[in-house]
Structures are given as structure tokens and as C-alpha cells.
Amino acid sequence: MILAQLVFYLLAFVTVAAAVMVIAARNPVHSVLFLILAFFNSAGLFILLGAEFIGMLLVVVYVGAVAVLFLFVVMMLDINFVQLREGFLQYLPVGALVGLILLVELALVFGSIAMEPALGGAAVSATEAGVTNTEAIGRLLYTDYFYLFQAAGIILLVAMIGAMTLTMRHRPDARRQDIGRQVRRRPGETLEVRKVPPRTGI
Template identity: 55%
Template sequence: MEFKTVVFYVLAAVMVFAALRVITARNPVHAALFLVLAFFNAGGIWLILQAEFLAIMLVMVYVGAVMVLFLFVVMMLDINVDRLREGFWGYLPVGAVVGAVMLAEMVLVLSGPYFGLDNMPEPPMAGAGYSNTRALGRILYTDYVYPFELASLVLLVAMIAAVALTLRKRKGTKYVNPSDQIAVKRADRVEVLAMSAEKE
């Protein structure tokens, strides 16, 4: 067995363990940290597959930005974990059925003629001027341009929906109209009072 295969199996095993701990950990902070571990192992698998750009983007975007945001939100909110886990075991049969179906689909796809490990040729070595970022961009914006634009529209709709759902007017909030501040005149703000001097 080659060293690359051993590294792949180690990274895959750690990633599966971390993914299982994400959904079984009782502490939300520990679950987020296990998700960070899963992302790091996924980045290592991308490096083995010679996709350095995807590995760096996965670590920088998800671990460096999204997971830090998750950790701040989880640590700042007062989450009642016991209340969240009240109906956890009630959904276990449905989750097990869905997981079994997904596992069967993955086994059927990976054991097919296109993804079989026996039929998979060794990837060709890249030349001196090869850039996988350029190749990824060329494929993404030529062959898969319509799915890419559709995914961007879905993300845009999700972002607008998140803003619309969280935007609510509160009764105790003080609001200042900037146009009223700009249109104000000196006479409206300054008032000179004529007062007589005090006598002893």
C-alpha cells in the first residue's frame, strides 16, 4: 500500500469521526470545533487530489471565517442544550433510514464503471506551467456556467431572505432620519434667550 493511500485513509477516518462527533457532541462549542477538524481533514484530502486551490479556500473561508463566526455566535448566545435535545432520539429512525439510503447511493456510484477503484487510472502529472486554479476557472465558467449562475442566484435569495427575516422594527428603538438632520437650519437648533442679570 502506498504512502498516499495510507494518508488518505487516515484523513478520511478522522473526518468521519469528527463528522459523527459534530452531531453527537452535547456541547455546541465542542461540536463546532469538531466541524473545524472535519474541514481540516477535507482540505488534506483535497491536497492529496492535487487540488491545492480548493484546499486553501476550504481552510481560509470555512475554518477562517465561517467557523469563527459560528463559535462567536454559539459562545455569545445562551443556548439551552437540554431543550434542544428533547426530541433528538425521536428522529433517530428517520435519520437512520435517510443515512442508509445515502450510503447505498454512494456505494452504487463509487462501485460503478466510472468511479471504480480498479478502473481508475493514475492522474497525469502536471506540467511546469500548469495551474489548477486556471483550469478550475476555465471549466467553471465554460462547461458549468449555468449551474454556477443558478447556485449564485440561490445564495443571493438566501442572503436576502436572511436579511428580511431578521429585519424587524422594535418599539423601543430610537430612529434618526438623516435627511432631517441635513435639512436643519441654525434657527431651529440655536435659540438666544434674553435674560436679565441677577441682582444681589
């Protein structure tokens, strides 16, 4: 039990510290790397909660794919560090307002659970005993929430097709490899064997 608490405080501390560093780091690439650290540690927190499936998905999807693309983009940008700092004071009130709203909402949630424990209790016991949470999620997702799940899939598909059509450029001058054509080609069509008599050429 002591060990679990120690691990929790370690993960929680690193998560918060990394999250602070995301906005405090001068170099945007460092910011993204700290963001990845924060993701990774929150995956650890999920596992500590017993939600190992969500924890692994967080690592596979966010850390393994989304953050890589993010890092990709940030690395390729030509960033002027001085210019980046300039608007800081201008955006500070907006950021502070968003942060304040989030804080109040969190306080409301935890306050209501503290006053009426039954509110929190319903959320905790979503799984039956003896069922791994992978199985529990599967059972819910593919039965009760099947249509919502499919709708989410379709929305993602539409977004994907949208992204492709927006970025696709037809370049007629680009030379592309057509493997089918290459394989179909026979020596008779392209090669011609000629007898070259000396001193005359072709």
C-alpha cells in the same frame, strides 16, 4: 511518498474521529467545534489531492464564515441538555436509514469504478497538465458553465434578499444616527448666544 500516505492517514483519521464526535459530543458548542475540525481536515485532504483551490475555499467559506455564524447561533441558544438527549431513540431509525442509503450509494460508486476503471478515469483527468487548478476551474466556470454559474448567483441573491425581508423590522421608535443630517447642521440653526443679565436668568 511514505510521508504523503502518513499525512493522508492522519488527516483521514482526524476527519472521521471529529465527525463521530460531532454527533457524540454532549455539549452542542463542542459539536460545532468538532464540525469545524472535520471541515479543516477535509480541506487538508483536498490539498493532498492537488485540489488546493477547493481546499482553500472550504476553509474560507465553510470554516471562516458559515461555521462562525453556526457557532454564533448555537452559543446564543439556551439549551436544555437533558431534553436534547430524550428524542435520541425516536430519531435513531430515521438517521440509520439515511446513513444506510448513503453507504449503499458510496458502495455503488466505488464498486462500479472497481469493475470498470474507465468510469473513474474520466473524472480524475479534468485538468490538463501544467494548468493550476484555480485556472482550470476558472476556464470551465466562466465558459462552458457560464449561464449555470450566473443562475447560481441569482439564486443566492434572491435567497439573500428573502432573508433580509423576512428579518427586517421597522421600529419607528428606534433612534438612528443620520450622519448626513448631522453634517448639514450649522451652528446658526441650533445655537443661540444670549446675553444673560445677572440675577434675572433667561
